[in-house]
Amino acid sequence: MSSEPTQTSVYVHFPWCERKCPYCDFATEPIRTRELPHGEYADAVLRELDARATDLQGRELKSIFFGGGTPSLWEPEALSRTLQGITGAFDHVHNQLEVTVECNPSSLTRQSAALLRKAGVGRLSIGVQSLRDRYLRFLGRLHDSKEATAALQEATEEMPRVSADLMFGMPGQTLQELGEDIARVAKTGVRHVSAYALTIEDKTMFGSLHRAGKLRVAPQEQYAELFEHAERCFTDLGWDHYEVSNYAAIGEESRHNLHYWRGGAYVGLGAAAVGCLDHGPGRARRWRNEPNPQRYLQQQTVEAEVEKLGPEEIVREALMLGLRTIDGMNLVETAKRAGRDPRAGREREIERSMERGDLVQAEDWLRVPQDRWLKLDGIVRDLF
Template sequence: MARVTQLADPADPGFGVYVHWPFCAAKCPYCDFNSHVRHQPVDQVRYVAAFLKEMDEARRLSGPRTVTSIFLGGGTPSLMDPATVAAILDGIAARWAVPAGIEVTMEANPSSVEATRFRGYRAAGVNRVSLGVQALNDRDLKFLGRLHDRADALKAVALAREIFPRMSFDLIYARPDQTVEAWEAELKEAASYAVDHLSLYQLTIEEGTPFHGLHKAGKLIVPDGDQSAALYEATQAITAAIGMPAYEVSNHAVPGAESRHNLTYWRYGDYAGIGPGAHGRLTAAGDKIATETERRPETWLAYVEEFGHGMTVQEILGEEEQADELLLMGLRLREGVDLARWQSLSHRDPDPAREQFLIDHGFVERLGNSRLRCTPAGMLILDAVVADLAC
């Protein structure tokens, strides 16, 4: 499969555009994303018009920029018609400079109905697809509330591999009763399908989801801390052995096939967030602006049609807030955090005693004098490491 020739320059995080399609055919029981099920057809023409209006507001804030990546997420973007995708991509190109060949990713589910649209998406300009496979056996797919089975998933993977220059797929691990041996076999099988990128997430029990209620009632038992750690360590070992090492805590790629768009997030670049529930970070007149939009699709649509956008937050971030976000995002990456950039925002050096404590315990390490990163052991307690360094 074709892939980008090199990892994007850490000194240039880039400028991404994220478009959120909030609708799903069904709500998965583990999901706390901004996704909504509608039993009547969605008026895609009306939503496209609203996306384009909100792009105007984002363009006003961002000024002229060159787009380095586009990501269509959700929800389930593969419920969109190819004509809808084409109109959105054309709208982005009408407002910002979009060089030929940049990464254009679309999340897709591997159901047979959605896979029939793949060629239309490719013709519209999508060149990278991220498939929500989640598991490679029917029992766990049913448990996770997925609408596809193993056969659907493998057909979709084969079709995507044929149509798109680049492909990723997601798997969820730390499922009930999952052994390290079973997970290792599943990972090796996943890699055998010639994907160039895998997103591998531990199952987490999020408040407000059906799984949270079951877990609280003792009806859903997930692996304990030791077993989860063993599964995580097996993930790192297997992916490294098959040539897809981790470049971020949950993301693995053949070198050169890292997600350009997600690197923009983790390197704390700018990105426009368009659509219901989308977040953005835009630099305007020297200020870093955090944006958020209304989460409820119909309310967002009404706001856009009345006011020209659905943004409910446009907040200027102080330098200390930016420094904290830079640290939070950057320590997720294998390449770590640019210390000079962090120091220029925080106006201080890392606390020597705290840093040395974390180094002595094998949780962080210096890369020369310019970068600080988590070790594999530190990634297991990432939130605690970030909290300690941010103090």
């Protein structure tokens, strides 16, 4: 192991929600809040952390992200105990450790935000999705626009950094409506937004309705127009479009997500969590934990799937994630991780993409110009 500790992030999955949203295919189950096993889940995650102790040696903890699911349903005391356990498990902790908790407006209160702050959380990511009641009802959300605005307002007063999730592409949504949502979110003091297109996933209620012809979706051109309009609105605010779906005021980028998009090592803890750790150049190990929360709580062995990544898989992963960002993929860093030049074997594809203007190389970075992001999936596929 080198003397420089490897920067490593931790993702903790909280696998429950108050209700399953009809478009959501995340690994999460609906639960009555009084039935939540707060302490038991913290115990199980800490047990898993303990079992991974050898893997954490020589690593520096860079960020922790509590995602889900709805981690704001977790009692702050249990979440805080988990957080302390994670920071204590690393020999080195970054002096700007970023700790984020995903929240829903319906389960975030001023008091819970204050408790999380006290526990060491510095960033909240709030699932607002829209500030229009019509679309919130369509999306099956538990909050209305008033509650969402109040949650954002209170969060920005209690927490140094707050992000909001917005969704676009609901049937009938206009550019003006999206622009107004963006302006209202920014007005609350939020300085980071993740803006995702509504997609219809197979194994969801929306998927079944769509197959049965009972759900209208926005045409493809409307998504493109909304995407471009969102970019204009954020640019007018002076924010950076630093990843395909993410916008931030200067210096407000999610360090956790940037680490992940740049191919950094991460430990996944909790039911359905995914982790991936490097084991020398050209070698990494990715695992997915038992997705069923009840089985996760009872089990000793939590990994349901394990995958060994070799040089080519590491390069593909780097292309898929790195090219989503404004800086692109770092050729030198990727070569170090993959144990070989990431361009090897795909020189012609890279050249053709460059001729078309879909790829640009500037010094050590290979990137997709921002005006080609709507075609990103196809551009990356051509490089595989």
